Amino acid sequence: MRKFLLYFSLLTISVIAFSSCNNELRRIEKSNNFEKKLAYADKMYQKKKYNTALTLYSDLMQVYKGTDKFEGLYYNMAYCSYNLKDYVQAAFNFKNYLDLFPNSPRAVEVDYMQAYCYYKQSPKVSLDQTNTMKAIAAMQTFINNYPSAPKVAEANLVIELCRRKLEKKEFNAAELYYNLGYFKAAGIAFKGLMRNYPDSDKSDSYKIMAIRAYYQYAKNSVQDKQKERYETVVTEYLDFADHYPNSKLKADAEKFYTLAQSNIKTLENEQNKAKSNQ
Secondary structure, eight states: HHHHHHHHHHHHHHHHHHHHHHHHHHHHHHHHOHHHHHHHHHHHTTTTTTHHHHHHHHHHHHHHTTTTTTHHHHHHHHHHHHHOOOHHHHHHHHHHHHHHHOOOOOOHHHHHHHHHHHTTTTOOOTSSHHHHHHHHHHHHHHHHOOOOOHHHHHHHHHHHHHHHHHHHHHHHHHHHHHHHTHHHHHHHHHHHHHHHHHTTTTTTHHHHHHHHHHHHHHHSSOOHHHHHHHHHHHHHHHHHHHTTTTTHHHHHHHHHHHHHHHHHHHHHHHHHHHHHHO
């Protein structure tokens, strides 16, 4: 019984407090005392009541535009959107802030946050990566504009994380081509991965996958095309051996090289035999 009474009392107090806060907010919203409204918005911002703060800041935009308080209002409003995880609106607000206050002491911070909002919009690998590419471009612009800024290290990390995501997406596409039997497309895609991500720690595995794909492409070709396509496998292996002499995958590469050479020799023998029988 005592526990019930305690719970009921706490619930009643919470309801009264909530009702009181709502009443205060309604009074503030209807008030023409703009200084009081701005102070209340700042108070809500400090208390992390971002929805309430954002509503009030939005109402006050036209009131304070052109005054010395407008910059702080707009800055807080942008962060309200960011903290509410509305990264599209936050990016828009941060960009507008830079347009409105290009010489602000906060310009470096805000420029970074604009780029970071694109990163926060970057979806999982299987989805469209437009925002991932926007994040890379925006972060690179930030680095170019502020090469000595403290946030440069973080910007480089964001770029690296974004590139890994794009690399994974390209790998998944190349692997899908291979699994579906589109071996020529797979070979081209795996070589594209090597070209696009030359510093990847997986570049030798991409090369071996390209070799494997080109081998399967040759194997499944009509006979008069096979020799030329097995020669592509040999060329790709020699390139592998040149670039990755110490790779753990070298034995796998050599296997396809040996098979390709053997098949070329067999095809040449068959061609010579056919000529001699004519």
